[in-house]
Amino acid sequence: MKAEIISIGTELLTGKVVNSNAAFISNELTSLGIDVCSQVTVGSYTQDIIASLKKSEERGELIILIGGLGPSEDDITKQTLSSYLETDLILHKETEERIITYHKNSELKMPENNQLQALILAGSTPLKNDTGIAVGMILTKGSHQYVLLPGPADEFRPMVKNYLKEELIKRFIDTQVFESRKLRFFGITEAELVERIGEDINKYEQVVVTINSCEEEVTVKINVRADTRKEAENYIDEIQMKVLNKLNSYFFGYGEKKLTDVVKDLLLERSLTITAAESLTGGAFMSAITSGESAGSIFEGGVVAYSEDKKHQVLNINQETIDEFGVVSKQCAVEMAENARRIFDADIGIGLTGVAGPGSLEGQIPGTVFIGLSYKGEDTNVQRFHFDYRRNKNRKLAVLNALDMVRHFILNLPTKNDAKCDKNL
Amino acid sequence: MKAEIISIGTELLTGKVVNSNAAFISNELTSLGIDVCSQVTVGSYTQDIIASLKKSEERGELIILIGGLGPSEDDITKQTLSSYLETDLILHKETEERIITYHKNSELKMPENNQLQALILAGSTPLKNDTGIAVGMILTKGSHQYVLLPGPADEFRPMVKNYLKEELIKRFIDTQVFESRKLRFFGITEAELVERIGEDINKYEQVVVTINSCEEEVTVKINVRADTRKEAENYIDEIQMKVLNKLNSYFFGYGEKKLTDVVKDLLLERSLTITAAESLTGGAFMSAITSGESAGSIFEGGVVAYSEDKKHQVLNINQETIDEFGVVSKQCAVEMAENARRIFDADIGIGLTGVAGPGSLEGQIPGTVFIGLSYKGEDTNVQRFHFDYRRNKNRKLAVLNALDMVRHFILNLPTKNDAKCDKNL
Structure with missing residues (x-):
């Protein structure tokens, strides 16, 4: 089965909007074993849409049109396809009721031409829109299938994920x-x-x-x-x-659950609290930890100690440690983790110190990072990393590796035997 | 003048990569007054590329082909255009020398087929690639202009910005x-x-x-x-x-300088240091401040005090303030800003407290945020905001509005008369 994607919209042709819809649906179709032959973007002009349809029909059986289902004057996708396929547009009662209810609930005035959004091609199967007004649809005509989808990504994506895929599987992959x-x-x-x-x-x-x-x-x-x-x-x-x-x-x-969320949920499940003393990451680790709803149950606070002075004055890092080993050291990361844990009275303390770059620090090259993990009653775990030469990439990798250390610690997993992680400090 | 964009690459058709190049160049062409009629994406197949070329030539005079200039077997754009236009590929000496030098400097082995990347269409003007190997080009043939550009965004963008635009202006907008x-x-x-x-x-x-x-x-x-x-x-x-x-x-x-960078540079220029006490933003403000290279000159450290206890214990917010006004209050934001400034010995102290959401806090709805700005010897400035119901949007807006308050303070600008900012607390 071969698919063709036609995106319709002037905002795409002026570069105002990046066409991420095309990539999204291509990825979904590919995972169903459907080949995408070409993606075309045209403006809202009848003759351009028809020219693309003709071209696409030569190459594929599944023709997907994205955009132009709204109530504006330049939303002409349905109308164009209706006259091109000589198929009437008929009112879809369920959608009309949904539009009326929607406007009643939101106290918005219903525009006169809004009924337009409840029209579907005769003989088509409507695709529900859970996050907007415009209804999608799929129509079989001759040897082709025509799919119409709304342009806004927050309507487009759920419709593809929740309704179109199911319909395609039913129609083409139905015995399996x-x-x-x-x-x-x-x-x-x-x-x-x-x-x-x-x-x-x-x-x-x-x-x-x-x-x-x-x-x-x-x-x-x-x-x-x-x-x-x-x-x-x-x-x-x-x-x-x-x-x-x-x-x-x-x-x-x-699934879709990222490392940060996995670690936050692990902390929640085990009723563990966490804190951090951050240097090179400047607050980014704590910002990740507090990004979710239940942050208050796992985090009470922490400190950013960027300068050497503040590491000593606010975080109570021993001046001797700094003088003897430097702030970019295993010893400093250990003290940062332990002191943060004590000051903020948490179960787990993380210490992050290193060279974000682009310059070197204390003779250490950019990308050199030490992460300490302190837990009450146990020896503090510390790892050394060599990341990259780019400042922001180093900061990001430091945060993610700290999160991954927390995951390994909670699940009692062996430390990764990774080339980037040098355990012989 | 009408332009047609043809992107070539299987990774686009499987949705693995989002076609941001098409949006980027469309935006640049639009700003030059050149209309983009359509954007097409096809795989690396000779017949598909030729079919697109034929279609595009009917609609536009400027045909832009993106991708397929590399040394791989499926990089066939130049070869296809060469046979389609019956125009030879010839060696571009300057590019060949650049490739040899590049490999010498990087100690990489030069692949045998790498000379391929130094071939250009006879009669074309080469477009320099400052960030990669493949050379771009522009060729006039009959009434059409054909432009070939590399696919990787970090080569594509500089080539468009620094060389193609200039060439287009010279050729088509030359009297102006x-x-x-x-x-x-x-x-x-x-x-x-x-x-x-x-x-x-x-x-x-x-x-x-x-x-x-x-x-x-x-x-x-x-x-x-x-x-x-x-x-x-x-x-x-x-x-x-x-x-x-x-x-x-x-x-x-x-230009391209974002608010965060504008504020960091203002602090640098005026030799001012900054600190913060963050609650709802959880470290995101300090993470923004430390994102640039010279962070050490403007920032020594700060504190994240997320829980009520830690606001009191670590940040020394008066328990009476918390009991009387709550942590989501003008008074708490003021004390947070002032205490952070004292503890971290900075010129400017920022206090951020509020309800990120999705739940309410102390009877205040999500999006209620107080930001305090303390400066030595002056009354502390505090503003109240009502943002959104979404947690991450609220956190982002709190950080950006705090940065904007710093900008207004340093430049001595009047406080914005904004509906979202309620000065009658």
């Missing part, structure tokens, strides 16, 4: 079930990961594995088609086992 | 000069801004004004074509004056 699972990794690059598991995952015919990376986390999504749900899950379990056999120490969770 | 200026605003939404200045900016024929917003900042870019540089600048000055007449209190700078 479709299952997928996303595994999340930290501490390994996408390229390294591909190199280490590539051979294991490329030999199944009914499996598509998509690997992506975003903000230092790498995801492996296993997409399987099979005759039964049980069979699909067996495939997924088998592949997951092969992947984790090689990469278990980097694996931290499933 | 082209000037532009970007103004940056904070504290106003894009929609409000358009409403307030729309009439003033839409009546000049040789002026294109593009308005955008990103991360709570709004930019107004004034693009002018004129006979002389002086005339262009006069236009820009005139429009800027009209815009600033209405929006001066929101204006904070020019």
Whole structure:
């Protein structure tokens, strides 16, 4: 099955808006085993849309049109397709009622042309819009399927995820079930990961594995088609086992939950509180910890001690430690973690010190970072890292590695045997 | 002049990469007064590229091809265009030398097929690549101009900005000069801004004004074509004056410099140090302050006091203040700012307290935020804000408004008369 994507909107052609919808749906279609042949973006002009439709029909069977379903004058996608396919637009009662209710609840005045948004192509199946007004739809005509979707990303994405995918599976993958699972990794690059598991995952015919990376986390999504749900899950379990056999120490969770959230939930579940003394990260670790709703249950406060003086005066780091080992040292990271934990009376104390860059500090090159983890009644754990030469990347990696140290500590996992982490300080 | 953009790459069709290049160049072309008619994305297949070329030639004169200039087997853009236009590929000596030097300096082995990247279409003008190997080019053939650009964004963007634009201006806008200026605003939404200045900016024929917003900042870019540089600048000055007449209190700078950087540079220039006591923002304000290279000159440290206990114990907020007014109060923000300034011995102290949400706190609704600014020997300034119901948006807006308060304080500007800022506490 081949798909063609047509995005409609002047704001895309002037570069005001980046077309992230096209990437989003392409990714979803690819995971269903549907090939995307081309993506086209045109303005809201009848003749341009029709020219694209003609071209796309030559190449693919599934034609996806995005945008132009709103109530404005230049929203002409439905009308254009209606006259092009010689198919009437008819009122979809359920959507009309939803629009009326929506305006009643929000005390907004309903514009006269708003009924337009409740029109669907005769014979099409409507796709629900849980986050907006415009209804989507899918229509079979001849050998082609036409899909119409709204342009705003916050309406587009849920409609694709929750309704379109299901409809496509029902129509084209109907004799089979479709299952997928996303595994999340930290501490390994996408390229390294591909190199280490590539051979294991490329030999199944009914499996598509998509690997992506975003903000230092790498995801492996296993997409399987099979005759039964049980069979699909067996495939997924088998592949997951092969992947984790090689990469278990980097694996931290499933789905859309990022490392920060995994660690915050672990702290919540175990009723542990955390604090930090931050130098190079300047508050970014605590900002991550407090980003979620229940921050008050795991965090009471912490300190940013950026200068040498304040490390000594406010955080009570021994002047002898600083004089003998420097602030970029294992010893300083240990004291920072321990003192923060005492001052803020927390279960876990994190100390972050290092050279963010671009310059060196105390003869240490940018990217040299020490992270200490103190827990009541136990020896303080400390690790040395060598990251990158870029300041902001170093700060980000320091925060994420500190979070990962917390995860390893809580779950009692062995420290990662990672080239970047040098345990012989 | 009409332009067509063809992006080439399988990673775009699988949704692995979002096509931000298309938006970037469309924005640049629009600001030059060149209309983009369509954007197409195809895979690295000769017949697909040729089909797109044919279609694009029907619609536009300027055909821009992005991607497929590398040394891999599926990099076929140059070769395809060469055979399609019946134009030879010839070796560009300067690029070849640059590739050899590049590999010598980096101690990398030069791959055999790397000379491929030094080939250009006969008769084309090469476009320099300052951040990579592949050379770009522009070729006139019949009534069309063909532009070839590399796909990686960090090579693509500088090439467009520094070389392609100049070449296009020289070729098509050559009798006129082209000037532009970007103004940056904070504290106003894009929609409000358009409403307030729309009439003033839409009546000049040789002026294109593009308005955008990103991360709570709004930019107004004034693009002018004129006979002389002086005339262009006069236009820009005139429009800027009209815009600033209405929006001066929101204006904070020019070009690509964001509010955070403007404030950090102001602190550096005036040799002022800053500290903060943060509650709802959890360290995000200090993280912003320390994001730049010279952080050590303006910041020594600060404290995150998230819980009521730690506000009292670590930050010495009077228990009476908390009992009488609560932690979400003008009085608490004032004490936080003042105590942080004293503890960390800084010129300016910022206190941030409020309700990030989603729940209420002390009977105050989410989005209620108090920001205090203390300066030695002066009365502490405090402002109350009502932002949003979303936690992360509230945290972000609190940080940016605190930065904006610092800017207003340093430049001795009147406090903004903003609906969102309620001075009658």
